[in-house]
Amino acid sequence: MKGELSWMFPDGYTPLFLAPQAGVSESPFRRLCRKFGADVVSTEFVSADGILQGNPQTREHLIFHEDERPISIQIFGSNPQKMGEASALVTDLFQPDFIDINFGCPVKKIVKRNGGSGCLRDLDVVEKIIRSVVRSTHLPVSTKIRSGFDEPSRDPVTIGLRCQDSGSQMVILHARTRTDMYSGQARWDEIASLTDALDVPVVGNGDVYLGADARSMKETTGCAGIMIARGSHGSPWIFSQARAALDGQPIPDDPDVLHRFEICLEHARNGSRYETNPNKALRDFRKHLGWYTKGIPGGRNLRSQLFEALSFEQVEGLLNEYLDTVLDLTDGLEAFSG
Ligand SMILES: Cc1cc2nc3c(=O)[nH]c(=O)nc-3n(C[C@H](O)[C@H](O)[C@H](O)COP(=O)(O)O)c2cc1C
Numbered sequence: 001m002k003g004e005l006s007w008m009f010p011d012g013y014t015p016l017f018l019a020p021q022a023g024v025s026e027s028p029f030r031r032l033c034r035k036f037g038a039d040v041v042s043t044e045f046v047s048a049d050g051i052l053q054g055n056p057q058t059r060e061h062l063i064f065h066e067d068e069r070p071i072s073i074q075i076f077g078s079n080p081q082k083m084g085e086a087s088a089l090v091t092d093l094f095q096p097d098f099i100d101i102n103f104g105c106p107v108k109k110i111v112k113r114n115g116g117s118g119c120l121r122d123l124d125v126v127e128k129i130i131r132s133v134v135r136s137t138h139l140p141v142s143t144k145i146r147s148g149f150d151e152p153s154r155d156p157v158t159i160g161l162r163c164q165d166s167g168s169q170m171v172i173l174h175a176r177t178r179t180d181m182y183s184g185q186a187r188w189d190e191i192a193s194l195t196d197a198l199d200v201p202v203v204g205n206g207d208v209y210l211g212a213d214a215r216s217m218k219e220t221t222g223c224a225g226i227m228i229a230r231g232s233h234g235s236p237w238i239f240s241q242a243r244a245a246l247d248g249q250p251i252p253d254d255p256d257v258l259h260r261f262e263i264c265l266e267h268a269r270n271g272s273r274y275e276t277n278p279n280k281a282l283r284d285f286r287k288h289l290g291w292y293t294k295g296i297p298g299g300r301n302l303r304s305q306l307f308e309a310l311s312f313e314q315v316e317g318l319l320n321e322y323l324d325t326v327l328d329l330t331d332g333l334e335a336f337s338g
Helices: 027-035 048-052 056-062 080-094 108-112 116-121 123-136 156-165 188-197 211-221 238-246 257-274 278-292 299-308 312-337
Strands: 016-018 041-047 071-076 098-103 141-148 170-177 202-205 225-228
Touching: 016 027, 016 041, 016 238, 027 041, 027 257, 027 278, 041 048, 041 056, 048 056, 048 071, 048 080, 056 080, 071 080, 080 098, 080 123, 098 116, 098 123, 108 116, 116 123, 116 141, 123 141, 123 156, 141 156, 156 170, 156 188, 170 188, 170 225, 188 202, 188 211, 202 211, 211 225, 211 238, 225 238, 257 278, 257 312, 278 299, 278 312, 299 312
Parallel strands: 016 225, 041 071, 071 098, 098 141, 141 170, 170 202, 202 225
Antiparallel strands: none
């Protein structure tokens, strides 16, 4: 019996999704976002070829912990049979809550081999891939699409309908074409049209940078769920802000520097505790460090020290040192003003 995805959308609840993001949505960050209210998280995209070859690097991307659930594993590839075999394998070995198929990646290397958004040039292939994946797993299957490959072929409704008809139980739309890459604005009107056209839930994605944006997206599109990628960079608390906005509650302020650093420290601790490959985890963490320290006093100096750190312990030490200095300064200022 095929699993369902309707549990994600009880009584009109609008779930918030942390977007799959290569080099960003790893276990330590997924945990943090779950804590701040992301209802569903995803692995970054993993290639069907890598899965079938038992590539150790690919395997690292597939590992998750029970308390990160609900979680999807996102796979990509252009060969329907291999995509089916890869989904059967991840189902057996990792048991995610659902499998998501990537039809959105715009990266040249992937598109050249007809993977990711490259598939959108031939919707028959899209259909074959989905049908093959659906046949090969008892888990629910979702698809993450862009609005089209390029402007002339832009037609998210036709793409979404083909996904639904092939067995996709949920369609996530990043409302840009592959040619757009990340430029311009995501066309939320297309999310609205897709929501109207499909029976399965549509998750809107693109340009939610603030809690209030989540509410605007919901109001203007009627989408069933909201996915956030770049808005979470250095701001995992965006999920609690988005939830408050959706509930019509006052939106909590961004945390101050001290609190932001505590969150960054927690992220670092997650990194040393939960990552299987500490060197890679530290490399991945550097970009988060850059985001967390953006715009703070002495940020540039701190960043250059942090980027040299060789372990999470060193990162923690440097952050604590900075915090102590800031605390001293704050105390000093308070004493002075008092
Ligand atoms: C660093 C980075 C990595 C990404 N990796 C993936 C990926 O592995 N799979 C995927 O479907 N989309 C990926 N995306 C696209 C995002 O999931 C999302 O669709 C896009 O960023 C638009 O959402 P946003 O406006 O909230 O950022 C990536 C985006 C970024 C910024």
